[in-house]
Amino acid sequence: MDSILYFYRDPLFDIIILFSIIATIALLDYSRNKYRTHKKQQSLQALAQSYEHTTLNEDMSHFITLYPKATPFLINLAQTYAQSGDNEMAIKIFLSLLESNKNTKTKIIILESLGKTYLNAGFMQKSKDIFTQILKTYPRNATAMKLLIKSYENMGEYQKALEALECLDEIDSQTQDFYTNNQQYFYLLILLNAHNIPLYKKIQNATIIGKNNPLFDRIILRYLKNYDLKAFWNYVFCLNSVTNIIDILWEFSQENLHDEIINHPQIFEIFVAKGYFESKKECSVFELEILRTMHTYSTKKIHLAFEYRCHHCKAIFPFDSPRCPQCEELTQLDLILKPLQKIEL
Ligand SMILES: [Zn+2]
Known part of the structure; x- marks a missing residue:
């Protein structure tokens, strides 16, 4: 019994216990990170597969499997198609690239470009789903967050766009002008599209926003021209130019x-x-x-x-x-x- 008590009082025993605890925590942390990475890869794979069946170009997939180094060139090619307005061809290439690439970093680049192409082609829901999924996996991806804001804006979901703008500012601090202008822009759109605010109140608040930021004169004037001609002319007469x-x-x-x-x-x-x-x-x-x-x-x-x-x-x-x-x-x-x-x- 005395020998056991002596063993517990030994400082070397304390050190061994301390190292054992640290090693166990490190091992658990490593396993947890490994599990998370695996889940992220699975999630991206599932997202990619959900689009694959649409227009898969088998020849291109086969080509990428044989020459994986051609991937950056093909991404550029697809982006060029998208810039020239041939969104259909761009989407085909991106989908083929998604299937053939296993590298997570490359998959994210392809998904961002695919989401952007869907956005420009008018497939708002598809683009929104892609950016939401990327952000679920990588919440600090500023590019995906910016594009998600654009998707919300195009879909008329201005409140969500405003919330996403605040998230963007947290992950990637924007210039004050960028943040303030976009924030006021979404406030204005929420105001003008609100159904529970009386017209006179909308005009009053929109005029205040316009006086503080002439950037929005045209949006406000278009609204006033449709809903209140008297307010329209009053606004025009107050403009410097x-x-x-x-x-x-x-x-x-x-x-x-x-x-x-x-x-x-x-x-x-x-x-x-x-x-x-x-x-x-x-x-x-x-x-x-x-x-x-x-x-x-x-x-x-x-x-x-x-x-x-x-x-x-x-x-x-x-x-x-x-x-x-x-x-x-x-x-x-x-x-x-x-x-x-x-x-x-
Ligand atoms: Zn421009």
Whole structure:
């Protein structure tokens, strides 16, 4: 008995016990990590397999099995197809790559690209499922989180987009402008689409948001034009410049114009250029002046076309959008005026 007690009092015994505990914890931790990695791989494999049956290109799968080093080249090829608008071919290649690749890191890259292609092709639910699954496996994947926000935005789920934006800011700190602009943008969209807020309250709050951030002038004006013309004109009269909203004003018929426009030369000249009023005063905007002159001195019929240029990437689009379709920057696209001769058929 004494010998056992002596053994327990021995400092060497304490050290052995301590090392045994540390070794057991390390072993358990290693096993748990191994199990998690295995589950992640299984989860990604299951996600990949759920898409495989659609349009599997067997030749390409066979080729990748023989030459796995061709994978980066094929990812680039599929991305080029997607950029050129051939989403169907891009999806085929991505699906084939998914089946053939066993490497988890590569699978994530392919899934991100596939999700983005589905997003651009309009398959919102599929893209949302892919990004959600990637984030379940790798919650700190900022690229997938950004694309998930875009999916929510395109599906009109603005509250979820806002929550995801907060998660994104936690995993990958964004610039203050990016965060604030996107946060206000989703607040505005939630407000304008809410069914339980009275119209007057929506207009009041939207006007406050617009005054603090002119980035949203066009979204607010489009809303006001549809729901409250008086509020629309009040908003327009308070703007410092109307150069970037000429296209919205151009849509008005003469009978819907506000009497007060005569006191706002910048606005009035738009409707002189449209031919609603006559004026000998030169228009301050060159393109509007072309139209005014043609109305006054020529019999040729001219109309005004519009294009939109991103402030950041300089890409030009035929339609307006609050987010650049090319670089996805939240911005107010610059309005380009194009006076064109009307061709009578
Ligand atoms: Zn852009």
